[in-house]
Ligand SMILES: Nc1ncnc2c1ncn2[C@@H]1O[C@H](COP(=O)(O)OP(=O)(O)OP(=O)(O)O)[C@@H](O)[C@H]1O
């Protein structure tokens with residue numbers, strides 16, 4: 001079963017803020033704790049910034065998912081950018097091609113419950129879920 | 134948007150009351166360094182009570198502010214970091230090791246005074 005899908009396009013820097021605010025609001029409506037709302041907003045911020053920095057543009061969408069029992073919030077960050085050469089590298093702490101902390105993707109993996117990344121020369125899609133506890 | 138920086142004796146006081154987007158964070162970095170230079174301040178307290186999210190980019194900017202201010206002879210203390218924010222920072226693997234923190238503005242000023250007197 002699926003809930004409503006909300007999509008936020010990422011074109012400009014301010015869209016990063018817009019995306020994390022709508023994600024946080026949705027998390028709040030679903031009943032996530034303050035800490036989990038912050039985790040979700042932070043994960044969205046990382047994914048949206050990666051789109052803005054490395055792909056130029058893309059989108060972040062949110063949807064409510066029902067698993068076996070709990071409700072979850074699924075976030076899909078999708079772009080048609082250059083893709084990532086070495087997926088295993090970018091999941092290591094401290095790997096960055098832009099002089100960043102390289103904390104983004106490994107951080108998102110720890111912030112959220114489920115994490116999946118698909119990347120090739122046609123772009124990158126990161127799908128993450130946090131389940132209501 | 135710009136974050137106001139107040140001067141109190143030898144100190145600068147900053148209370149971040151708005152959502153920190155990348156541009157605002159970078160502007161703040163620049164403004165604070167300029168203000169330290171102009172005023173000769175020896176200590177800075179940055180209150181983050183109203184900040185609901187610090188991601189890796191903002192964390193890097195804040196960490197850099199501390200190192201840059203230090204080079205200019207000013208100590209920086211962050212205050213009021215929300216519990217949720219401290220937890221997400223740990224998840225991100227960001228430990229802000231060289232960063233001084235205190236519970237609130239008042240404690241932050243006390244900490245600065247102590248640190249500066251030790252020197
Ligand atoms: N959507 C994307 N498209 C192309 N490359 C990407 C994308 N997302 C991440 N990358 C690559 O993966 C690397 C690691 O990303 P990650 O978010 O972990 O760290 P960072 O963005 O470099 O630094 P930080 O997020 O800590 O500021 C990036 O430096 C970049 O090379």
Ligand SMILES: [Mg+2]
Pocket residue numbers: 046049050100103104105
């Ligand atoms: Mg990143």
